[in-house]
Amino acid sequence: MKEIHVGFLGCGNIGCGVWNLLRDAEERFEQTHGVRFAVRKILVRDVKKERAAQIPREVLTTEAGEVLHDPDIGLVVEFMGGEEPAAHYMMEALRQGKSVVTANKMALSLHWEELMREAKNHHAAIYYEASVCGAIPIISTLNDSLQANRIERMYGIVNGTTNYILSSMSQSGVSYADALKEAQRLGFAEPDPTSDVEGYDAAYKLSILASLAFRCHIPVGSVYREGITRVEASDIAFGQEMGYTLKLLALAKQSAEGIQVRVHPTFIPRLHPLASVSGSFNSVFLSGDACDDMMLYGRGAGSAPTSSAVVSDMLAAARFDSPVYPAVDADRANTAILDNWESAFYIRLSAADRPGVLAHVAACLGERGVSIRYMVQRSETPSARVPIVLITHKAMEKDVRAALDAIAPENALVDNVIRVEE
Amino acid sequence: MKEIHVGFLGCGNIGCGVWNLLRDAEERFEQTHGVRFAVRKILVRDVKKERAAQIPREVLTTEAGEVLHDPDIGLVVEFMGGEEPAAHYMMEALRQGKSVVTANKMALSLHWEELMREAKNHHAAIYYEASVCGAIPIISTLNDSLQANRIERMYGIVNGTTNYILSSMSQSGVSYADALKEAQRLGFAEPDPTSDVEGYDAAYKLSILASLAFRCHIPVGSVYREGITRVEASDIAFGQEMGYTLKLLALAKQSAEGIQVRVHPTFIPRLHPLASVSGSFNSVFLSGDACDDMMLYGRGAGSAPTSSAVVSDMLAAARFDSPVYPAVDADRANTAILDNWESAFYIRLSAADRPGVLAHVAACLGERGVSIRYMVQRSETPSARVPIVLITHKAMEKDVRAALDAIAPENALVDNVIRVEE
Numbered sequence: 086m087k088e089i090h091v092g093f094l095g096c097g098n099i100g101c102g103v104w105n106l107l108r109d110a111e112e113r114f115e116q117t118h119g120v121r122f123a124v125r126k127i128l129v130r131d132v133k134k135e136r137a138a139q140i141p142r143e144v145l146t147t148e149a150g151e152v153l154h155d156p157d158i159g160l161v162v163e164f165m166g167g168e169e170p171a172a173h174y175m176m177e178a179l180r181q182g183k184s185v186v187t188a189n190k191m192a193l194s195l196h197w198e199e200l201m202r203e204a205k206n207h208h209a210a211i212y213y214e215a216s217v218c219g220a221i222p223i224i225s226t227l228n229d230s231l232q233a234n235r236i237e238r239m240y241g242i243v244n245g246t247t248n249y250i251l252s253s254m255s256q257s258g259v260s261y262a263d264a265l266k267e268a269q270r271l272g273f274a275e276p277d278p279t280s281d282v283e284g285y286d287a288a289y290k291l292s293i294l295a296s297l298a299f300r301c302h303i304p305v306g307s308v309y310r311e312g313i314t315r316v317e318a319s320d321i322a323f324g325q326e327m328g329y330t331l332k333l334l335a336l337a338k339q340s341a342e343g344i345q346v347r348v349h350p351t352f353i354p355r356l357h358p359l360a361s362v363s364g365s366f367n368s369v370f371l372s373g374d375a376c377d378d379m380m381l382y383g384r385g386a387g388s389a390p391t392s393s394a395v396v397s398d399m400l401a402a403a404r405f406d407s408p409v410y411p412a413v414d415a416d417r418a419n420t421a422i423l424d425n426w427e428s429a430f431y432i433r434l435s436a437a438d439r440p441g442v443l444a445h446v447a448a449c450l451g452e453r454g455v456s457i458r459y460m461v462q463r464s465e466t467p468s469a470r471v472p473i474v475l476i477t478h479k480a481m482e483k484d485v486r487a488a489l490d491a492i493a494p495e496n497a498l499v500d501n502v503i504r505v506e507e
Numbered sequence: 508m509k510e511i512h513v514g515f516l517g518c519g520n521i522g523c524g525v526w527n528l529l530r531d532a533e534e535r536f537e538q539t540h541g542v543r544f545a546v547r548k549i550l551v552r553d554v555k556k557e558r559a560a561q562i563p564r565e566v567l568t569t570e571a572g573e574v575l576h577d578p579d580i581g582l583v584v585e586f587m588g589g590e591e592p593a594a595h596y597m598m599e600a601l602r603q604g605k606s607v608v609t610a611n612k613m614a615l616s617l618h619w620e621e622l623m624r625e626a627k628n629h630h631a632a633i634y635y636e637a638s639v640c641g642a643i644p645i646i647s648t649l650n651d652s653l654q655a656n657r658i659e660r661m662y663g664i665v666n667g668t669t670n671y672i673l674s675s676m677s678q679s680g681v682s683y684a685d686a687l688k689e690a691q692r693l694g695f696a697e698p699d700p701t702s703d704v705e706g707y708d709a710a711y712k713l714s715i716l717a718s719l720a721f722r723c724h725i726p727v728g729s730v731y732r733e734g735i736t737r738v739e740a741s742d743i744a745f746g747q748e749m750g751y752t753l754k755l756l757a758l759a760k761q762s763a764e765g766i767q768v769r770v771h772p773t774f775i776p777r778l779h780p781l782a783s784v785s786g787s788f789n790s791v792f793l794s795g796d797a798c799d800d801m802m803l804y805g806r807g808a809g810s811a812p813t814s815s816a817v818v819s820d821m822l823a824a825a826r827f828d829s830p831v832y833p834a835v836d837a838d839r840a841n842t843a844i845l846d847n848w849e850s851a852f853y854i855r856l857s858a859a860d861r862p863g864v865l866a867h868v869a870a871c872l873g874e875r876g877v878s879i880r881y882m883v884q885r886s887e888t889p890s891a892r893v894p895i896v897l898i899t900h901k902a903m904e905k906d907v908r909a910a911l912d913a914i915a916p917e918n919a920l921v922d923n924v925i926r927v928e929e
Contacts, residue, residue, distance in 0.1 A: 101721070102797075106655045106797060107661045110655055113834075113836060114654070114674060115655075115835060117722065117834030117835065117836065118654070118834065141611070176678065181653070181862075187655075219798075220652075220795075220801060221797070222644065222647070222648050222651075222652035222796035223653060224650060225644070225647065225648075226644050226647075228643075229644075229647060229651075229819060229823065230636070230644035230647060230815075230816070230819045231815065231819065231820075231878060232532075232536070232539075232540070232818065232819055233528045233532055233814070233820050234649070234816045236814055257659075298538065310635065327668070346669075355784070358783065358804060361778070361780065361783060365801075373642075374811075375528060375641035375642070375811040375812065375814060375818075376641075376805060376806060376811070376812050376813035376815045376816075377805070377806045377809075377811070377812055378644070378788075378804075378806070379642060379643065379803075379804065379805035379806070380803070380804040380805065381801075381802070382780065382800075382801065382802040382803075382804070383798060383799070383800060383802065384798060384799045384800070384801070387799075389796075389797040389798070389799070390797065390798050390799055392655070393652075393653065393655045393656055393795070393797035394652070394798075396654065396655035396797075397651060397652045397653065397654055397655065399649075400654050401651065404829075404831060405827070406828065406829075407826075408830075409540075409826060412535075412539030412540065413539065415538060416899035421874075422626055428625065468571060505525035
């Protein structure tokens with residue numbers, strides 16, 4: 086029997102969820118894994134706060150040092166969330182030679198290299214399955230199952246809030262503002278939804294996933310990021326007519342030219358396996374040279390699913406004597422992260438309802454080599470401006486941007502541009 | 508740098524695939540994992556056979572002992588397929604303290620307890636990710652990611668051949684015989700397709716998956732098994748009309764009453780995530796008390812995907828000094844494996860076209876407590892027998908069987924019975 090002495094940093098919903106799972110599975114883990122977890126200290130802000138777990142008072146502390154500098158604690162589990170002080174606490178734990186388990190995508194992605202360096206320097210392990218997509222075992226799949234693969238592309242629905250909002254908009258045709266309000270009411274969106282709806286949360290997660298998939302560090306800052314706040318019900322409706330479903334995708338690709346990492350609303354074919362991932366579910370689709378297409382789907386958030394992933398990491402930490410760090414290909418150090426890429430584009434314009442306007446728009450696109458695959462113009466009620474929707478063939482992002490900039494505003498205004506993946 | 512000396516048992520497509528993957532990734536694994544694999548001996552039937560890999564002649568042998576009894580070989584990878592001599596060779600390798608990696612669901616499932624016992628007795632490791640669903644990391648998900656969960660139910664599409672045939676029948680309305688012929692022509696079905704179409708292959712895989720999910724050994728012999736050979740195009744068409752897709756499911760459930768493990772054609776709602784898994788793809792859907800719903804999807808067969816899984820197992824074998832065996836819950840030893848279960852049923856009958864027949868059928872069902880949720884009768888052309896299709900509410904399997912046995916043949920013949928999962 087191995088007894089592992091554990092310290093928690095923070096004890097909100099997920100911390101309490103883990104406390105309860107450990108208590109329920111205590112005997113089983115002793116029997117099946119030969120491991121017993123003894124939680125010795127839990128750092129909290131307020132020891133008197135009501136919690137969703139029966140935690141003895143003497144375990145709680147408001148002093149981080151009681152967790153970080155207790156030589157008796159071998160495993161630190163971080164539940165604080167946010168960048169600081171979580172990142173510095175984790176680094177201190179690693180420096181003390183303690184293993185760290187974290188569900189904190191923000192601290193992990195923003196301090197990836199420092200955390201990995203401290204871990205290696207002090208021969209300590211760091212586990213982070215719960216930091217991306219909750220219970221879905223995407224981190225272990227990338228680290229421990231696909232080592233023989235070159236991952237060519239990866240598409241993730243990694244943020245449940247935005248997927249919930251876009252699913253509502255798609256199913257009932259409501260506006261973004263109404264869908265957000267409903268998501269907030271049901272607890273699927275925060276009172277301040279910025280991190281989710283502007284794609285920051287997805288960018289943190291993509292930075293982690295792409296760093297593992299491509300075996301080189303992909304900083305959060307190099308992820309192109311666009312949120313869902315400009316999506317209108319009409320965009321979703323136009324897309325549906327053309328056979329597309331709108332998702333906030335976290336997308337990573339590599340090719341001879343370099344690496345693309347981007348988070349933005351994306352039209353995907355209605356029959357793509359990701360199109361049916363609705364509500365607050367998460368999913369990652371990837372394609373490797375040996376494994377071919379693969380998809381993982383499940384709960385990306387919530388106390389129980391996240392706790393499930395944290396406990397699997399704790400068991401891994403208990404099992405392995407010698408830590409393994411994310412593989413890094415030395416020859417990837419200089420791989421370019423691209424700021425221009427090929428994509429098809431959905432473009433919605435408000436055009437002046439007079440002759441010559443379409444010719445002007447088509448000429449602006451044509452001059453930059455952007456060709457049109459599909460166009461629909463709808464003017465059911467006479468008005469000065471009519472909506473035109475275009476889908477382009479594949480073109481370079483910067484050419485499309487330049488073409489749209491060249492459209493004279495008196496002819497047409499660009500209302501929205503959404504990338505399309507086939 | 509750790510150098511692992513490897514022996515192969517067999518060297519068909521997957522063996523050659525692994526050889527090639529190891530050669531291509533040699534430098535990378537040295538750099539990222541600190542491991543070099545040196546394949547020392549490969550057991551083959553014919554050393555002169557043309558192979559899909561450039562293997563030096565001196566590595567090949569026709570003597571199993573040269574692999575199994577070479578003290579220099581620490582890791583044996585089994586690619587022979589079939590029950591024997593593969594199972595005995597693996598046991599001998601484990602007795603010699605060698606780690607074993609296998610892609611052989613048949614030998615593994617039929618000799619599960621002996622293999623695990625030999626492994627434990629000799630402190631040797633056994634890895635088998637490639638034995639079920641090719642590249643999909645379902646084994647490591649069950650073993651290493653979901654330890655904190657009680658898995659309540661699991662539905663797998665684990666046989667690519669039957670999924671290919673049923674997908675063809677669904678998409679183009681062809682008969683079973685024609686779909687099989689086409690699958691054979693394209694290499695998706697064997698010249699003798701028995702193991703696939705009769706559900707044996709799926710039963711081997713379900714035995715392995717359920718043993719891990721439920722943490723107690725589920726012998727192949729306890730899996731209820733029914734193949735797809737009796738499925739007619741009309742069954743699929745009737746199902747489609749009612750919103751169902753037909754899949755050969757490997758299904759496992761546990762409840763207070765006991766465990767159900769069954770392989771049979773199953774109607775699932777068209778919108779279920781598994782319904783869109785078509786062609787030769789595999790997928791496993793499961794639901795756990797902490798993780799909630801989860802699904803994994805990918806290539807279940809083929810040289811490259813299977814090789815990808817074998818190589819991930821080889822890296823795991825190289826990494827871990829102390830082997831870990833599937834968790835076994837001691838208090839599960841006496842869990843009943845049920846031979847009667849609750850399900851909804853699709854029933855297709857040929858009924859005599861005269862008054863009283865429907866009343867007779869309904870009475871037979873009603874007397875055993877089987878109630879009808881939906882019924883359709885179609886007699887477009889006058890004939891002595893008309894097809895009637897029923898869907899029942901949930902009922903016990905044995906009650907439904909008894910009810911159908913009680914239907915007088917002069918009134919109606921039971922043409923097919925297919926279980927329905929909602």
